[in-house]
Amino acid sequence: MHGQAEEKFPVWYRTYALLILLFVCISNLATRTQPSFLITIPAPDCVQYCTGVVLPYPTCKPTTRPASGVSREQLCQACSTFPAFWQGAVQQLPPWENLPPLQKEAVVLQIEQSFSVSPVALGKPNVTAIKQVIKDAKPHHPGMADRVHEAYIKAFNEGKFEGLQVDTLSGFYNMADATCLWYWQYGLLIGYGFALVYAAGTIPAGYSCDRYRRTSIIALATFVWSLCTAMQAQATGFTLLLGCRIMIGLAQSFGTPASYSLLVDYFASNSRQRDLALPLLTMVGPQLGVGCASFSIVFAELLGWRWVVLLTGLAGLLLAAVVLVTIKEPQRTEYSAPCATTVVVEEVFEKSRVSRLLMWAVSAKMLSSYTLTSFLPIWFARRDLEGYTNDAYAFWNALAVSLAGLLSVCIGSAIGHTWSRRDVRAPCFLGLMGALVSLPLIFMMLLTQYFRTSLLCYFAVLVIGDAFLGPSMNLLQLALRSSVRGQATSMLLGVAALVGNLGPAMVGILDPGGVNIGIHLLWICSAAQVFAALSFLWTANEITLDPVSVGLGAQDKVP
Structure with a gap:
């Protein structure tokens, strides 16, 4: 045998x-x-924010909301939550110091307004609008990216994102x-x-x-x-x-x-x-x-x-x-x-x-x-x-x-x-x-x-x-x-x-x-x-x- x-x-x-x-x-x-x-x-475009950062919770479920200030943990979370958005928009931000004062205010104001609407309205049209605002300028500058993230964090701390359904099938890395x-x-x-x-x-x-x-x-x-x-x-x-x-x-x-x-x-x-x-x-x-x-x-x-x-x-x-x-x-x-x-x-x-x-x-x-x-x-x-x-x-x-x-x-x-x-x-x-x-x-x-x-x-x-x-x-x-x-x-x-x-x-x-x-x-x-x-x-x-x-x-x- x-x-x-x-x-x-x-x-x-x-x-x-x-x-x-x-x-x-x-x-x-x-x-x-x-x-x-x-x-x-990590999302490739979030490395500058997430290197050395360890969140004590999953990105989608934060447990604390600081009253003021924007920490590196928050910036990492903001970038990781909507990587597809930051990939398309933040990478093309203009040099912040080269913008005229009125254009700076206009850009930030439009971004903040887009982040300030109700959760139901905060969907693809508003993301598209933010991208359109930034699309006219070409080079990337971290200072401008930080300002965008600050607007995001502000809206997040005010509860503007509660109930928002994120496109989890494509966004996360x-x-x-x-x-x-x-x-x-x-x-x-x-x-x-x-x-x-x-x-x-x-x-x-x-x-x-x-x-x-x-x-x-x-x-x-x-x-x-x-x-x-x-x-x-x-x-x-x-x-x-x-x-x-x-x-x-x-x-x-x-x-x-x-x-x-x-x-x-x-x-x-x-x-x-x-x-x-x-x-x-x-x-x-x-x-x-x-x-x-x-x-x-x-x-x-x-x-x-x-x-x-x-x-x-x-x-x-x-x-x-x-x-x-x-x-x-x-x-x-x-x-x-x-x-x-x-x-x-x-x-x-x-x-x-x-x-x-x-x-x-x-x-x-x-x-x-x-x-x-x-x-x-x-x-x-x-x-x-x-x-x-x-x-x-x-x-x-x-x-x-x-x-x-x-x-x-x-x-x-x-x-x-x-x-x-x-x-x-x-x-x-x-x-x-x-x-x-x-x-x-x-x-x-x-x-x-x-x-x-x-x-x-x-x-x-x-x-x-x-x-x-x-x-x-x-x-x-x-x-x-x-x-x-x-x-x-x-x-x-x-x-x-x-x-x-x-x-x-x-x-x-x-x-x-x-x-x-x-x-x-x-x-x-x-x-x-x-x-x-x-x-x-x-x-x-x-x-x-x-x-x-x-x-x-x-x-x-x-x-």
Whole structure:
């Protein structure tokens, strides 16, 4: 049975199948992490007002109205609320000091009158009138722009904008402004709004993968999460975003185990190839997905966030069609043969202490990783480190996480494979060292004043900290019978996702709305690394006490 997949499918086709499944994994993580990057995009023409400004509320829902004066926060809010207007009008303002006094007064008076009408009348005709007043002059001058914003703020403080419906489908450049997203709501979207459904879906997903065509499951799952990603383009509030995230989490809970199961059957007779292919899907694919999501910043600055999610969803729909049409179902091997969920739960949580301890170690590492992935884009945007720009972050972050994924797989596989020949506890020691080395790197990353230094530390955390995953998965295989390995791997990843998203949810709830978010990132990630180090140490000690615990699967391991 083990050789039938290889006999039926030539090497080039199995390589092609691996590549397509890698694209599915990239799509999975790109759509999952995309909101982390899309809520930090400032309108291009508002940079002069919004750089270094952190509003304690969504742009569309201010909580205070100062009695007098115009702060930078107010100017940023005014520009961000109507970016389409400021783009067309403010960019063409005349030099204020060159205008005759009477023309100055005329311009300001007409603008103020346009902002002073009733909310019902304050619509496109008045915006058009303001643009017409300014259209006669060509060059831009910040002083004049400030006067226009002052008129806006004055009208806003007098309640002239209450009840006004803003064109949120075209105006805003980032997701938070367009949907009135509060920080705790973002934490829910990126955390348990996704993870609870994802974890709950792993049970029916395992059942379905055991009994139905996995290629159809992957294609359908990719179709659903891509469609829901595209549907986010129509969101004007939290409810639709949450509904889309729930469906994305449910679909991805089916796609992930089906992809792993399918991949293993394609490489069933060659454990060496299988052990190389799995890390590509579990480590390199996710990192490449996060890297692709990072480029959302660049495209959102050019097109707006709605076009970004729409195009991402359309690309995923095309990928779903490719999977359905071109990927064939291999014959099941012992690794993917149906096995009752109760048997897997008993094997993982009751019989094998090693697998249980590994699950907690991996979950703690995932908690730190998910927290940084979800909130580092926000922290960088607020921290305004020396050398930071949105475009620089998009490029260097994408390069860092993608390259780190490849390096961590190579380093982890090379060291883990060589070291494990001498000591079966090697994956535990590798994870222990990775957690301990990550601690000072996280401190340096969050406390430095320089963007390059911070991103370099993040790169090191990814390379050193994630090198444990491949060897840990191999150790898990040794600790379990071959008949439950596939389901146990999916179960471990599901539990790790559930525990890991506790970090983003906590940060979202505790987020103070400023650069102090770094404090919460620091203590949450540090605590997770310490817990992971202790779990790896306990796992190594368990193997020392009971060496047979990692020999159960050795006798029936596929050669």
